[in-house]
Amino acid sequence: MTKKMMSVASIFFGVLVWAQNTYKIQGKVIDSDNQKPVSNTKIIIGNTTAITNNRGNFEITLSEGKYTLKALNAHFSEFQEEVDLYGNLKLNIHLLHKPEDIEAVVLNVKHQPKGTSVMSTVDKDFIDQHASENLGNLLSNISGVSSLKTGNNISKPIIHGMYGSRISILNNGVKMTEQEWGVEHAPNVESSNYQHIDVVKGASTLKYGGQAMGGVVVLEPAVYPRKDTLIGDASLTYQTNGRGGNTKVGLAKVWENGWVVNARGSYSKLGDLKTPNYYLNNTGQENSSFNFGIQKKNAHSGFSLDYYLTQQVLGISRASHIGSLQDFYDVVQAGKPLVITPFSHKINHPKQEVTHHLVKLKAYQDFENFGKLSATYSFQLNQRKEYDIRRGDLSNIASLDLELITHQLNVNHLKKWDKSSLETGIDAEYQNNYNNPKTLARRLVPNYDRYAVGAYSIYKYRFSKDWSVEASVRYDYNRDEVYKWYDTSEWKERFASQYSHFEKGKKGNRTLVAPKMDYHNLSFNVGTRYAFSDNSSITFNYAKTSRKPNIAELYSDGLHHSASVIERGDLGLKNENAHQLNLSFQTQLPILDGLGLVMNPYFLYSDGYVNQIPVGVQNTIRGVFPVWEYQQVKAQLWGVDVDIYLKLNQNIIYEGKAAYVQGEDRTHHRALEMMVPPNFMNSLQWKNPKWKDFFVKLENKTSLRQNRFYDHPIEITLYDAQGEAYQAKVDFSTPPPAYSIWGLQSGINISKHFSAVVSVQNIFDKEYRDYLNRLRFFGAETGSNFIFTLQYKF
Incomplete structure (x- = not known):
């Protein structure tokens, strides 16, 4: 009897103790930006879970103790906090929005894009x-x-x-x-x-x-966390080929209320580059950049101000500027410079000096029922100087001195619903191009003013989590007001019969014209994406695009010094209209530790494709240069890209990439110029996370010979030792042989803040030429290059 009474007493007092040590946690989840309640948020405390109601409220009863509280919502960053429960608590939980997702698929194809692009x-x-x-x-x-x-x-x-x-x-x-x-x-x-x-x-x-x-190509800056912190990085790189390197420093101060101030700068310098057998004279470069930004952002409103400055000084191989037809013929036949000089860091003429300024101001506001409205204004100033090899008083005066000023304004509205969204916008642009007359050289492109207005609309609809569609339309209006001098003989031969109303006057053997040309361009696109499973999807796009010819295609006229060619435009070029089909299939298979595959076939047809081809050689007072002309043809391009990602085990990863493209000039029934040869890239990486993420990667790039090309050797007149003239052919069309080069890279995280990477390019110092290098006739590609990089982050 006594034992039974003691048992009952134990139960009674245990229940009493439990009741006395149980407390309530009452809380409210709030959007930190607009202070509104957040519903449907999952609250986890210990082994207990609750969901917030429409008012953002939740309530949980627990015994006393120490707990970890988590708040999870798909639209916000995870909230986590330690809670001491020794009495009833009332909490306000402020959630921070996640940065907006960028639609992208990483290089190793492990991820898939969300849209139809x-x-x-x-x-x-x-x-x-x-x-x-x-x-x-x-x-x-x-x-x-x-x-x-x-x-x-x-x-x-x-x-x-x-x-x-x-x-x-x-x-x-x-x-x-x-x-x-x-x-x-x-x-x-x-x-x-x-x-x-x-x-x-x-x-x-x-x-x-x-x-x-x-x-x-979309260059996306860093998205900073919403917390009080200081973020920075610095790196130092040295490379043996060019005997130089670069240094980069960045710093950002971030506040929890959304303010960010950041700055970044870089400087690099290289000397003459080296092929396996000789130096390429005057191929050094010196570059610097600086950018500064200030922003205040949250999920519903914000603004940002950014400034970017880049400066480039780029040497042009001295071998590409040749003084006589005989020297021109000899260097192309030899395939290397006639004069080979020792290494130097000095950058002489010919060279480019380019300075680019960009200022951007953006503001946005997300209205509860109206949607998100944003406005962006930008200003750009591009100053380009190209120096030729000139004599006497002109030796230090640029042959091409251009200043391009651009103002851009965009107003964009985005409205989202549960399964769809509509984005509409208006663009406006003004551009002024000015040639400095002090060059005393023929202007490659003329002075002009360009006015442009565009409007677009993009509609997206999601039938289910697996199937989505997208349609977009865009209209652009462009007006070019140009001021240009032509040689009177050329003007009469090519354009006067159709465009005589543009004539404004004559001076000597030159004719001044002032064309005012209007262009109307309508483009549209439809696309869809369907996911067969979590690991497989297919994307399809059809686009009809319209592009106005650019200023160079229309009006270029003369020696393009840094390209080492004479270019001729065509005032009669029309809009370049094209039809495109683009398909992408992506899948992941459970082979070994994971196989990823992406295939992207595509097709384009245009009845007015603007193509530039070599048509001859011209002997000028500055030397001998090939002549390239812009022509409009019927053309088609088709090809396929393939990406393979295979994880052999937890440490070894193989990546393979292949690309093939074929371009056809259907007007003349021949291959388009400068089409990319079939190429392959393969890499094998071993990485050990337990060894401070130490990795070693072996890489190979193989480019096959481009067998589809238009064979059109150029005939020139030369003279033998006795002064007798004879005809010779200069081959500017035959592609170089295939090549395969190897590279090696290794890196390690030395500590929490320091990391190092060592790379070797062209390990076996192979001499080769790239079909897509327009100066391949005058020298080979660079040889072996050892690159050392040390980086610090905090």
């Missing part, structure tokens, strides 16, 4: 590991993206066989305007300034303009 991304780790690369060379690591070169230190991206004005580069949302028509005009950006670089293949992004038939 076909995208690839170069992430920050890859950018840091290739700190010495310019933008063109960096992006050539993506399948379907190559690099068009002028010598060995000037390059610009090619996407699906297209480049120049058919590619748009967006710097923090602003379309770069930097005389991009020039094949040897490298983008004025510093790649290390950006968190990641997205490449949109094809013309599915009409928001950024209908002229981007090849694609869009």
Whole structure:
């Protein structure tokens, strides 16, 4: 009896103790930006879970003790806090919004894009590991993206066989305007300034303009966390080929209330580059960049002010500027410079000096029922000087001195519903190009004013989590007001019969014309994406695009000094209209530790494709140069990109990329000029996270010979030792042989803040020539290069 009474007493007092030590946690979840309650938020405390109601409230009863409280909501960053429960608590939980997602697919194809665009991304780790690369060379690591070169230190991206004005580069949302028509005009950006670089293949992004038939390169700056902190990084790189390097420093102060102030700068210098057998005289470069930004942002409103400055001094190989027809013939036949000089850091003429300023001001407001309204204004100033080899009083005066001023304004509205969204916007642009008359040289492109207005609309609808569609339309109006001098004989022969009403006067054997040309361009796109499963999807896009000819295609007339060619435009060129099909299939398979595959076939047809081809050689007082003309033809391009990602085990990863593109001039039934040869990239990486993320990567790049080309040797007249004239042929069309080069890279995180990377390019010092290098006739590509990078982050 006594034992039973003691048991009952124990139960009674246990229940009493439990009741006395149980407390309530009452809380409210609030949006930190607009102070409104957040419903449907999952609250986890210990093993107990609750969901907030429409007023953002929740209530949980627990026994006393120490707990970890978590608040989870798909639209906000995870909240976590330690809670001491020794009495009833009332809590207010303030959630911070997540940064907006960027639609992208990383290089190793482990992720998939959310929209209907076909995208690839170069992430920050890859950018840091290739700190010495310019933008063109960096992006050539993506399948379907190559690099068009002028010598060995000037390059610009090619996407699906297209480049120049058919590619748009967006710097923090602003379309770069930097005389991009020039094949040897490298983008004025510093790649290390950006968190990641997205490449949109094809013309599915009409928001950024209908002229981007090849694609869009999107340079995205860092998104900072919403907390009081100081973020910084610095790096130092040295490379043996060129005997130079670069240094980069960045710093950002972040406050929890959304304020950010950041600044970043870089400087690099290289001397003459070296092929396996000789130095390339005057191929050094000196570059610097600086950017500053201030912003105040939250999920509902914000503004930002950014400034970017880049300065480039780029040497042009002395071997490409030749004084006589005989020397021209001899150097092309030899395939190397006639005069080989020792190494030097000095940059002489010929060279480029380019300075680019960009200022951007953006503000946005998200209204509860109206949607998100944003406005962006930008100003750009591009100053380009190209120095030729001139004599006497002109020796230090640029042969080409251009100043391009651009004002851009964009107003954009985005309205979202549960399953759909509608984005509409208006663009306005004014551009002024000015030639400095002090050059005393023929103007390659004329003075002009350009006025442009565009409007676009993009509608997206999601039938289910697996199937979505997208449709967009864009209209652009452009007006060019040009002031140009022509040789009277050329004007009469080519244009006077049709455009005599543009004539304004004559001076000697020159005719002044002032064309005022209007262009109307209508483009549209439809696309869809369907996910068969969480691991497989297919994306399809059809686009009809319309691009106005650029200023160089219409009016170029004379020697392009840094390209070492004479260029001739055609005032009669019409809009370049094209139809495109773009398909992408992505899947992941449970083979070994994971196999990823992406296939991207595409097709383009245009009945007015603007093509530049070599038509002869011209002997001028400045030397002998090939002549290239712009022509409009019926053309088609088709090709396929393939990406393979295979995780052999937890430490070993294989990546393979392949690209093929074929271009056909259907007007003349021959191959298009400068089409990318079939190429392959393969890499095998071993990485051990337990050894401070130590990794070793072996890389190979193979480019096959381009067997589809238009064979048109140029005939010139030479004289033998007795002074007798004879005819000789200069081969400017036959592509170089295939090549395969190897590279090696290794890196380690030395500590929490320090990391180091060592790379070797062209390990076996192989001599080769790249078909996409317009100066390949005058010298080989660079030989072996050892690159050492040390980075500090905090």
